[in-house]
Amino acid sequence: MTIEQLGGSFVAAATGTLCILMAVQVMSRCRLRLRGVRTTAELVRFREAMEEDGHELYYAVVTFALPDGSAVTAETSEAVRHLPRGIQEGDLTEVLYDPAAPSVFTLPSLLPGRLRTTEILSLCAGCLGLAATTWLILADTF
Template structure:
């Protein structure tokens, strides 16, 4: 195997994995938009982590009760800073997937996560990365 083939193979693996990640995220958001159930949850806390660039990321953790009485504690997507005026104990809207209740979106804290253009952007990114992966493989091998 030549250096060019190794490099092309590496690029193809990276773009292929990104393609799959974007596709699954688009599917998750699309399913939440189509069959998601909206309810009220309590903001339990913000879990913080340090990103690779050294900045803090805040993950909202919410608790809510399903119609059958089961209590769920789930974590939303990370943001660079909590929304202004938001604090632990606040009530917030949550949209969850009835098939996987821990799969949530918080429209009141993180607006736009279920909008059609967000989902379309993930789909376009997945398709573009798929074509890029294919092209790299064709040119390399």
């Protein structure tokens, strides 16, 4: 194997991995948008974290009841940089959760763009672009 083939294989593996990660994100967001159940949740608290550059991030921790009466307390997987105005601990907010995995949810009031069609289509376009790039690199390398 030549150095060009080795380099091409490495770049193709990197772009292919990114493509797979983006596809998983698209599937997760589409599943949540299509099968998600809306309910009301109580905002328990905001967990603070720090980015590497020193900016604060906030993860919302909520609790909500499932149809069978059991309670779920979970933290958002995506953070916000600024606490939304007018929202505080103890407030009620809307939550959209996956009935197959209730700990997978989003808060439309905090992350309003997470399930927008344009965002999902952008992720799809990026995924297809990476797949095409991976294919071209492999075709050119071998």
